[in-house]
Amino acid sequence: MxxxxxxxxxxxxxxxxxxxxxxxxxxxxxxxxxxxxxxxxxxxxxxxxxxxxxxxxxxxxxxxxxxxxxxxxxxxxxxxxxxxxxxxxxxxxxxxxxxxxxxxxxxxxxxxxxxxxxxxSAERRVSLFLDVAQAYALWGRQESALGALYAAVRIAPQEVRNRPAVHRLVHGLCTRAGAGVRTRATAFAHAAGIST
Structure with missing residues (x-):
């Protein structure tokens, strides 16, 4: 409840x-x-x-x-x-x-x-890395945010792919990050099955 x-x-x-x-x-x-x-x-x-x-x-x-x-x-x-x-x-x-x-x-x-x-559980380990990714993104450290996302997807890709917060974060990285991170974020999204 x-x-x-x-x-x-x-x-x-x-x-x-x-x-x-x-x-x-x-x-x-x-x-x-x-x-x-x-x-x-x-x-x-x-x-x-x-x-x-x-x-x-x-x-x-x-x-x-x-x-x-x-x-x-x-x-x-x-x-x-x-x-x-x-x-x-x-x-x-x-x-x-x-x-x-x-x-x-x-x-x-x-x-x-x-x-x-x-x-x-893998879900809990993924949750930690996703929180870290969001914290880094809030802090303006997009490269570190993307690194945390990669760590999460190595643990349990399905957990990453199915979370709306991840979709929002990846979309933000693909549209607002610097050129190098944007390119890598787009590749991450494609590999993880996340539409941008």
Whole structure:
């Protein structure tokens, strides 16, 4: 529900729901099991993303701090209840929250700290590189943005090809970047199956 609300333009409501549900889960379970901690952690990460979408920097940071405490409690990355929750996933969300809040420099700095080998799924590794590409593009470093896109497509081409944000980013590189990057971005788009 939190994810759906945030994606459909109701980010503040999504953040409130995440907070309420996380509190209820904590009260009901005492977070006494790995499953409960993982679900709680995944929920507060959704809350962080929703708060960032609504421009609530403090709320997003509060959710991220809760997620960090839950991840520290687990002590490892895992996939309890299919959450993929753990310390590396929290780090990945810190990058995304910084990007969503418009702080490209912070997103890049945080991305450098993420342990790629601990991200359990190709989708998560691709998400990291796509956030990095968007941050570099916001920062005006088109060549680095394109490099991050190439890294993402090497991991999972289908993940790159099917994301609207990637299409917008590649279109921007193909139309607004310098001549050298524009040529390489057009070649990337063609190879990845992205229309420009």
């Amino acid at each position: 939190t994810h759906t609300l945030a994606r459909s333009g109701h980010a503040e409501r999504a953040a409130r729901l995440a907070h309420q549900a996380a509190s209820e889960l904590d009260d009901a379970t005492g977070l006494a099991t790995t499953d409960a901690v993982a679900v709680y952690g995944a929920l507060v990460l959704r809350g962080a993303a929703a708060a960032a979408r609504s421009g609530d920097h403090d709320g997003a940071e509060c959710f991220l701090d809760q997620a960090t405490r839950a991840a520290d409690r687990l002590g490892r990355d895992g996939n309890a209840r299919w959450t993929g929750f753990g310390p590396a996933n929290v780090d990945l969300h810190r990058v995304n929250v910084a990007l969503t809040l418009g702080d490209a420099g912070r997103a890049i700095r945080l991305a450098r700290l993420v342990r790629h080998d601990r991200l359990l």
